[in-house]
Amino acid sequence: MVVVFERITMNRNIQCAHCGCRFEPNPRVKNQSCCSQKDCQRARKRKWRKAKLVSDPDYKANQRDCQRE
Numbered sequence: 638m639v640v641v642f643e644r645i646t647m648n649r650n651i652q653c654a655h656c657g658c659r660f661e662p663n664p665r666v667k668n669q670s671c672c673s674q675k676d677c678q679r680a681r682k683r684k685w686r687k688a689k690l691v692s693d694p695d696y697k698a699n700q701r702d703c704q705r706e
């Protein structure tokens with residue numbers, strides 16, 4: 638019974654990858670890893686952008702084009 642209860646709790650609450658607090662993820666957001674605090678959202682975006690720049694050269698080129706215009 639304890640195991641079942643823990644599994645349910647863990648499914649509902651996940652740990653923020655940035656500040657480490659536990660929060661209930663938004664069901665509309667897939668693979669949510671950070672809570673809704675501004676700092677955490679900003680860190681998540683920065684991390685995502687950094688990974689995107691490394692993995693996707695086209696994205697980098699697009700960003701450069703956007704900034705120029």
Ligand SMILES: [Zn+2]
Nearest residue numbers: 653656672677
């Ligand atoms: Zn957080």
